[in-house]
Amino acid sequence: MRTGIVYHPDYLLHEQSPTHAERRERIAYTIDMLDEEEIWDDAGIKRINPRMAAEDEILSVHTGDYLRRLKEADISGAEFDTNTYGPPGFLKNALLSAGGAVTAGEAVMSGEVRNSFALIRPPGHHAGRNFAGGFCYINNVAVMTRAVQNSGVKRVMIIDWDAHHGNGTQDIFYDDPDVLYVSIHQEHCFPGTGKIKDVGDGVAKGRTINMPIAPGSSGRVYRYPVL
Template identity: 35%
Template sequence: MKTGLIYDDIYLEHNERGHPENKDRLISIVQELEARGLFKHVIKIKPRRAVVEEVSLNHDIGYIQEIHDFCLAGGGYLDPDTYAYSMSYETALYAVGAVLEGIDGLLSKEVEAVFCAIRPPGHHAERSKAMGFCLFNNIAIGAHYLLKKGLSRVFIIDFDAHHGNGTQRSFYEEDRVFYFSSHEYPFYPGTGSAEERGVGKGYGYTYNVPLSAGAGDKEFEEIYSKLVPKLIREYSPEFLLVSAGYDIHKDDPLTFLNVSTEGIGKIVENILKTAKDLNIPILFALEGGYNLKALAQSVALTIEKMLEA
């Protein structure tokens, strides 16, 4: 696949030393991509700065202003887990903008697949609430952006170890966006039971696969080689968005799943195969992953799989 990679040093400006979600995550990824010579094989795309109107597709205007003002005043902690400092608002706008720029590149067929190496992550952020290290919900904004452009069927896959409560809530009453998540359960943030299926016209368009601590390659292979391709084929989406959370790795310090680097490669391979078979544009956006070595190797493997697909 003609693969685009979106990255910018702006993503290093949002930082809290000693916090698991810090700039070293992206530094380690960039170093690994350089070591493997991958930069010369991808199409490098610069992110743009999202505007407030775009962020407000998923977030309350008052909340966006609150984050802006909080950062302007020097910042601190928005909740026990989630920090924001003077440059965090700008960084978060560029994280959103990467997803939107990637979508535009895919819709114009300049690329066939995109990986957004961005932070802060997004899938926990709700309409008016920052949580779980997330300020703005990058993938949810991307899905709303696609709907605004006239698409009517968007499929979101979220393989982060933590359930994407924010993304689920954004589309819980919506049939134009299918949200699929596999995640450790019960675990932070406490949502994501199999009974959560959506409401109203959105019923049946949320699909959660809660997994017990210790679930590993075998369980994920079953989900991503059989269940996910089946759901995608049945829904017949026009676009695939992936919340790529690498904290499913067995070496991750914050979670209790047991997926190997090779197992992550198989997840990605299965997703890409379905996208290619059905000729659906696909965008991956970085979410979690807190063991620097495992994260860097997993992202590099993801991009290698995209180039090979």
């Protein structure tokens, strides 16, 4: 098997409101297309079921205080920022999303597949050590990174090509010399962070690379040799 795709129908359940930008259609359309293309019948593709992330996996990235806030929000609901509401019961969806990222990493580490894609939601890169925001509650890629490090990989590189800067991921690894965080994002877009001068801290100086680019930048800009 070459490529694993982690997916579960429960990834469609999370809902802040039916018209919210981060709604089920974000991946429902992708799944429709994969079904249409009969991708699951491709011999090179393996569909992988996710598991929930465990509490100690969450705590490898987020603070205990923050996890307590998530649990409280899970009962009563909470508005983390103007666009990020945690509706009651949201936490199991967030844990399945983080667990899906971990599952994708584990599938590669065990040799089950050569590479993998986690088709998961809610998203994660705006969630920092102690904060939610930008539709994100748990930093999925960070939880996966810690999991693969715990299974023997020392250094990890994260390439983040969302139009937004992944301020949460940067926050988590800003002083970690073993994780190289690279973000290519639209300049002056949400959340406004990710300046070129932000390069990491202390022993991790140089382990954060931010490349803000102009809106509408083409593939030519992505391929431009900067080094």
